[in-house]
Amino acid sequence: MRLEEILKTEQLNKSYENGQKVLNDITFSLKKGEVVVIIGPSGCGKSTFLRCLNMLEPVDSGAICFKDRVIDRANKEVYELRQKIGMVFQSYDLFPHLTILDNILLAPFKVQKREKSEVTKEAEELLKRVGLSDKKDVYPRQLSGGQKQRVAIVRALIMHPEILLLDEITAALDPEMVREVLQVVLELAREGMTMVIVTHEMDFARAVADRVLFMDQGVVVEEGSPKEFFNSPKTERAKQFLNMFHYEAR
Amino acid sequence: MDFEFIRAYAPLYASAAGLTLTIAIFGIVLSVVIGLLCSLVKIFKIPVLSAIVNGYIEISRNTPLLIQLFFLYFGLPKIGIVLSSETCAVTGLAFLGGSYMAEAFRTGIEQVPKIQTDSGLSLGLTRLQIFRFIILPQAVATSVPVFCANIIFLIKETSVFSAVALADLMFVAKDLIGIYYKTDEALFMLVISYLLILLPVSVFCTWLERRVRYAEFGNSNPVSGK
Numbered sequence: 001m002r003l004e005e006i007l008k009t010e011q012l013n014k015s016y017e018n019g020q021k022v023l024n025d026i027t028f029s030l031k032k033g034e035v036v037v038i039i040g041p042s043g044c045g046k047s048t049f050l051r052c053l054n055m056l057e058p059v060d061s062g063a064i065c066f067k068d069r070v071i072d073r074a075n076k077e078v079y080e081l082r083q084k085i086g087m088v089f090q091s092y093d094l095f096p097h098l099t100i101l102d103n104i105l106l107a108p109f110k111v112q113k114r115e116k117s118e119v120t121k122e123a124e125e126l127l128k129r130v131g132l133s134d135k136k137d138v139y140p141r142q143l144s145g146g147q148k149q150r151v152a153i154v155r156a157l158i159m160h161p162e163i164l165l166l167d168e169i170t171a172a173l174d175p176e177m178v179r180e181v182l183q184v185v186l187e188l189a190r191e192g193m194t195m196v197i198v199t200h201e202m203d204f205a206r207a208v209a210d211r212v213l214f215m216d217q218g219v220v221v222e223e224g225s226p227k228e229f230f231n232s233p234k235t236e237r238a239k240q241f242l243n244m245f246h247y248e249a250r
Numbered sequence: 251m252d253f254e255f256i257r258a259y260a261p262l263y264a265s266a267a268g269l270t271l272t273i274a275i276f277g278i279v280l281s282v283v284i285g286l287l288c289s290l291v292k293i294f295k296i297p298v299l300s301a302i303v304n305g306y307i308e309i310s311r312n313t314p315l316l317i318q319l320f321f322l323y324f325g326l327p328k329i330g331i332v333l334s335s336e337t338c339a340v341t342g343l344a345f346l347g348g349s350y351m352a353e354a355f356r357t358g359i360e361q362v363p364k365i366q367t368d369s370g371l372s373l374g375l376t377r378l379q380i381f382r383f384i385i386l387p388q389a390v391a392t393s394v395p396v397f398c399a400n401i402i403f404l405i406k407e408t409s410v411f412s413a414v415a416l417a418d419l420m421f422v423a424k425d426l427i428g429i430y431y432k433t434d435e436a437l438f439m440l441v442i443s444y445l446l447i448l449l450p451v452s453v454f455c456t457w458l459e460r461r462v463r464y465a466e467f468g469n470s471n472p473v474s475g476k
């Protein structure tokens with residue numbers, strides 16, 4: 001994969017209002033078509049990092065560049081840019097007062113001013129792809145967690161984003177629903193979607209990643225191909241972390 | 251009870267009720283508008299205006315409607331502003347109701363989880379679009395019971411309008427008592443009139459509360475709105 005760089009950060013630092021430093025000098029680069037998986041212990045700053053990439057959080061210092069353009073968070077262009085960077089969150093974040101179809105159509109309709117019949121058609125196709133054709137007229141509360149997350153993916157996809165950020169999108173799901181959601185993500189990866197994925201599903205990470213980033217306490221501690229990382233982690237921290245996912249029979 | 255008397259003066263009550271109701275409707279609609287604007291100022295933390303809104307809410311909530319009406323009707327003419335009884339009544343009611351509606355909007359808005367704003371932003375929606383299409387419908391739905399309580403409260407408050415010489419229900423009742431000493435009949439008709447106004451409102455509110463429980467409005471919908 002020797003493709004163009006689409007998103008990068010340079011020495012990104014971020015702390016919250018209480019002064020706690022959450023991200024420490026993060027320099028990161030994402031290439032078109034690449035799938036990067038970020039793993040790390042709870043509270044190490046993974047969500048914060050994704051939120052910074054989507055300009056939902058102000059940063060203390062450092063730069064975020066989209067296709068060589070340095071992004072100024074104070075500028076109106078962030079609204080335009082966010083359309084190119086889709087995001088799905090851990091908690092179910094569909095709009096509860098709108099039907100599934102309207103959840104999906106709201107942004108293309110209001111933001112991109114697209115033709116209603118055209119986006120409706122696309123929405124229906126996308127819903128069909130994730131196996132939810134029959135759900136377009138129901139409300140979010142009538143769906144299971146797994147179904148909601150698939151709709152959230154569709155809602156992000158219909159904007160034709162160039163990058164998709166997924167923040168532990170299966171963490172709140174019952175185990176039997178995890179698969180149906182991850183299956184959709186795997187398919188997107190196969191089609192060449194550029195993604196940054198935060199997950200605790202190690203088998204999935206191994207299957208989907210082109211590159212794995214291991215974060216701890218706001219620092220990228222280790223980085224490598226999934227094979228390198230999972231089979232022979234270099235740092236002690238990464239080894240300890242991966243060991244937590246092993247259960248040995250006595 | 252003198253039913254002849256009641257029959258004779260029922261039309262008078264009906265027209266007074268009409269007046270009370272008309273003023274209540276204007277006052278309530280205005281207070282909803284004021285409430286929405288005030289809550290917007292507070293939610294978006296607009297400088298200067300926020301301070302003004304806070305001051306207004308304190309004054310409005312901590313003075314009785316009667317005093318507000320006296321100020322409008324007897325106070326303002328001293329500085330050359332003369333308002334009709336009707337204008338005073340509508341203004342007074344809107345002034346009082348605005349702060350109550352503002353608080354209703356604000357609590358409703360604060361109950362919408364922050365993740366809803368984040369999802370809206372990540373889809374490229376502007377803050378205003380997020381407020382209009384995502385926050386407000388949910389806020390209004392959760393606040394419906396409070397709005398309903400406010401509306402009923404404001405309708406009851408209309409009973410002090412006679413203080414500014416408005417020929418409303420209370421005014422008519424007091425008049426009839428003064429002229430004919432038919433206290434029982436006059437008060438009986440007053441109670442019935444207020445009940446006839448308030449009962450339907452109350453029934454409607456109960457129905458509405460049930461209907462918007464999930465904030466599913468159907469036709470207030472931004473995309474497929476009819």
Ligand SMILES: Nc1ncnc2c1ncn2[C@@H]1O[C@H](COP(=O)(O)OP(=O)(O)OP(=O)(O)O)[C@@H](O)[C@H]1O
Nearest residue numbers: 016017018020022041042043044045046047048049
């Ligand atoms: N809005 C906030 N205000 C203050 N501190 C915050 C805020 N959000 C997160 N934090 C703190 O920042 C640190 C990093 O949080 P973050 O959510 O980015 O971690 P994470 O790696 O995503 O964790 P998890 O795996 O549990 O989701 C944590 O210590 C958290 O308590």
Ligand SMILES: [Mg+2]
Nearest residue numbers: 046047048168
């Ligand atoms: Mg997180």
